[in-house]
Each structure stands twice: as C-alpha cells, then as structure tokens.
Amino acid sequence: MRTAESRTSPDEHPVTPGGPPVTPDGPPVTPDGSAVTSEGSPVTPAEHPVTAAVDAAHWPDVAAVPAASRARTAVTAALVRRALGRLPLRARFAGAADAGLGGPLIEVRDPAAFHARIGTGGLVGFGESYLAGEWDAPDLVAVLTVLAGHAAQLVPAPLQRLRGLWAPRHPPAERNTPDGSRANISRHYDLSNDLFALFLDDTLTYSAALFRGFPASRDRLAAAQHRKIDRLLDLAGVGAGTRLLEIGTGWGELALRAAARGARVTSLTLSREQRDLARRRVHEAGLAERVAVELCDYREARGEYDAIVSVEMIEAVGAEFWPVYFRTLDKRLAPGGRVALQAITMPHERMLASRSTFTWIHKYVFPGGLIPSTRAIEETVRDHTALRPARRDAFGAHYAETLRLWRERFTERADEVTALGFDDVFRRLWTFYLAYSEAGFRAGYLDVQQYLFSKEDPAP
Numbered sequence: 001m002r003t004a005e006s007r008t009s010p011d012e013h014p015v016t017p018g019g020p021p022v023t024p025d026g027p028p029v030t031p032d033g034s035a036v037t038s039e040g041s042p043v044t045p046a047e048h049p050v051t052a053a054v055d056a057a058h059w060p061d062v063a064a065v066p067a068a069s070r071a072r073t074a075v076t077a078a079l080v081r082r083a084l085g086r087l088p089l090r091a092r093f094a095g096a097a098d099a100g101l102g103g104p105l106i107e108v109r110d111p112a113a114f115h116a117r118i119g120t121g122g123l124v125g126f127g128e129s130y131l132a133g134e135w136d137a138p139d140l141v142a143v144l145t146v147l148a149g150h151a152a153q154l155v156p157a158p159l160q161r162l163r164g165l166w167a168p169r170h171p172p173a174e175r176n177t178p179d180g181s182r183a184n185i186s187r188h189y190d191l192s193n194d195l196f197a198l199f200l201d202d203t204l205t206y207s208a209a210l211f212r213g214f215p216a217s218r219d220r221l222a223a224a225q226h227r228k229i230d231r232l233l234d235l236a237g238v239g240a241g242t243r244l245l246e247i248g249t250g251w252g253e254l255a256l257r258a259a260a261r262g263a264r265v266t267s268l269t270l271s272r273e274q275r276d277l278a279r280r281r282v283h284e285a286g287l288a289e290r291v292a293v294e295l296c297d298y299r300e301a302r303g304e305y306d307a308i309v310s311v312e313m314i315e316a317v318g319a320e321f322w323p324v325y326f327r328t329l330d331k332r333l334a335p336g337g338r339v340a341l342q343a344i345t346m347p348h349e350r351m352l353a354s355r356s357t358f359t360w361i362h363k364y365v366f367p368g369g370l371i372p373s374t375r376a377i378e379e380t381v382r383d384h385t386a387l388r389p390a391r392r393d394a395f396g397a398h399y400a401e402t403l404r405l406w407r408e409r410f411t412e413r414a415d416e417v418t419a420l421g422f423d424d425v426f427r428r429l430w431t432f433y434l435a436y437s438e439a440g441f442r443a444g445y446l447d448v449q450q451y452l453f454s455k456e457d458p459a460p
Helices: 070-085 111-131 140-149 157-161 178-189 193-199 218-235 253-260 272-284 319-332 348-354 360-364 374-384 396-412 414-419 424-443
Strands: 090-093 105-108 243-247 264-269 291-295 305-311 333-345 388-394 447-454
Touching: 070 090, 070 111, 111 360, 111 424, 140 424, 178 272, 193 272, 193 396, 193 414, 218 253, 218 305, 218 333, 218 396, 218 447, 243 253, 253 264, 253 272, 253 291, 253 305, 264 272, 272 291, 305 319, 319 333, 319 374, 333 374, 348 374, 360 424, 374 388, 374 447, 396 414, 396 424, 396 447, 414 424
Parallel strands: 090 105, 243 264, 243 305, 264 291, 305 333
Antiparallel strands: 333 447, 388 447
16 A cells, blocks of 8 residues: 555534433544543543544554543634634534634534544544544635635634644654755655646646736646746746756756756756656656756756756755755856745745644655745845846745646546555645645745846956
C-alpha cells in the first residue's frame, strides 16, 4: 500500500432517556463532548471508535484518537462552538442545535473525537479529524474559505499571544539544510510521477496558471500554463543565446519553452522523479543540447547566467535560508541580468504569527515549507543583495481556479489513484490539501506574485 509519509506526533448529542447522550455511530458522551462507556465512565483512547479502513501502520495519528482529559475536551468544545458561532457558516454537531450565522454546512459526525483532536493537536488535529471521517462538508472549499477568511479570529487573542506554549513546533529534522531539503522535497515530489499526471494537464505544470478569463475550463489549462511561463520568460528577457538558470525544474515545461526560444538552460531540482522525467521530455523534444537538468541544491549552483527563473520554489526554502537563497540569485546573475520569480505569499502579520507553528500541511504535504509575505521577500532582497525590484504582479484568483481544476480532476480519477496503490486516507488527504489551498486563495489569505528583479551593470 502506498501512502504519503506520516509520522506520530507528540459538543452535544441526542439524549436517550435514562442514560447519557449517545452518538449515532459511536459510544455515549457526556454533555461536554467526552466519550463515556454505557456505564458512564470515561472512554480510554483504545475504546474510542476508530475510522474503518484506516491502516494504523501507515496512518497512526489518523487511526488513533489522542487521549484528552474531560476538562480539556470541554474547554475545546466551548471554544470551538464560540468561534464557529460567529462565522457565516452552519456547523452541525450530531444531534445538537446548529452553530453559526448560516452558510456552507460543516457536519461533525463524531464531536468527541473532533474536540479531542483539536484540543491536543490544534489545526493538525482538525485536519486529521477530516482524514478520519469525523467531520465532512458537502462543499468543502466553501467551508474552508470561510475559515481561511477569519483565520485571525478563530483563536481567542489571549491564546494567540500564548501560541508559543501550545502550538506544535517544527521538527529539527525538517530544517531546510541541504540534506533536510532533499528529504523534504522527496516526501512530496517523489510520491509518483504517475500520480501528478492524473490531475495536472499535459504540460505537467504544478504552479498557478494565468487565464484569460473566468470561470476557467480544463481544456484551456495547458494554454494558461504556457501563458504564465511565457510571461516569466519575457520578464527575464529570455531569448536566443540567453544563459538561463532555472531553480526548481518541476517536470521540465519551462526549460523546454526556454530552449525552444534558443536559450541554453541549466535547471536544478532535488527530486529524482522530476529530474528523470524532465530529462526524458527534453530528449524526446530534441533539445538535449540546450538543456541540462541537474540533481542539485540551489546553494550548490555554479556559473554565471544572464537570467534566472524560479517558480514557486521559495516556499520550500524556509525563513532561515531566505538570505542564502537570494544571495545565490545575486551571485549567479550576471551584471545587467534579470530574475523572474513566482511566489505564493501571505499577509505579513499572519506569517509572523504562524511561522514557527507546525501545521497539518507540514506534517502531511510539504514538510519544512513556509510561505513568505511580499514584505519579507522585498526586505530580504534589499538587505542581502544588489538586486532591485522592478515589477510585481499578483494573480491569486487565477491560482484558485487552477486548484479547482486540479481538485476536480483528482476527484474524477479516484479509481486510478487507487490503482497506483494509494489508499482511501491518502485520497482524502489530497482532496483536503487541494481544497484547503484553493480556499486560501479564494479568501485572500493567500496570493501569488510574479516578481522581476534586476541587477545593474557596475558603473564604468
């Protein structure tokens, strides 16, 4: 069975006469949401219902509901209900009155497990509860969009100030050192080329497309990806004879289009799967003399280039290494050269508040990742390089549409995902990841930028 790598981490119900409340599919619970036996004593973690078909060996933190005291569960239930009650959605806890101001529906099927996970794991627990099937939503993107749009208000201000005490921290092993970066990148991009091919378009481009209009349609996705790539190449001034360095190969489409313009491309990746397929595509296109795809960390890059392009790679660098990343761009760029950078961004205040927090996305999708703010990018460039910002264009709505098309395609081809050896939890995980990301862009919590940086010729 194939799964993404998983690692073990450190409200009300209908009341039955003469006994405690019971869940439709689980054990009785107390009014505070804590699970109890039929005799009324607290349920131990081993006695708590576990979602069927979850392979505990591969998904230990999904299969097992964490132990949580009755007091912690009660406080969590109260905080969750208070937070949801102020939002434009409808939260249905099994058998209880709905919470919320009205809007998209979130259905909590197992409140005891839901609150235990959130109370012990925060947003990591919220995501794991979804993977376990303890909550769901008819329109998942709509619910997550509401939550993303109110992210700063979900946790009470006193608890926000104490985030350092309760929020899980990044594992030291996931620092983006050269070795750490290789391991982090491999856990996502080396899952399977065939998996990515199921939901990406024929260009195999795994970044925001640039559409002519909305709503976007799948038959125009490849053209929209080419439009995005061509715009980056135009910004960087890539043409015949250009020495181009690409940091982050993907599956090679940008390198192919640059080489077709007559550029000589050196493209760097840390994913063996991506390198192998990109090299094959380059060879099949007859461009092997113009494109070199290397398994190489950006810090190990050599040579001087007229242009550098890097698409949605900075999110994998980590704040600790942002100065190193931008100094590398500066060092490798010839005087008079240009850098075209595409980056996902988030508001600066939210970045500062959450940058040290270990999230569900880190644990299951992008270990070691951190989305920067535009301010962080521009201050790092200013303080550590001779590069100068010349242009910045945002197009977050286009990423929301790109992600929608990927998510719909992934859902449609669920049987083929299974045939590749991925289980039900993995499919649910990736559905949540794609919906979660789409929601971030729809809410404006996330954005995507294309930057142009220039490097002036030294004065004579």
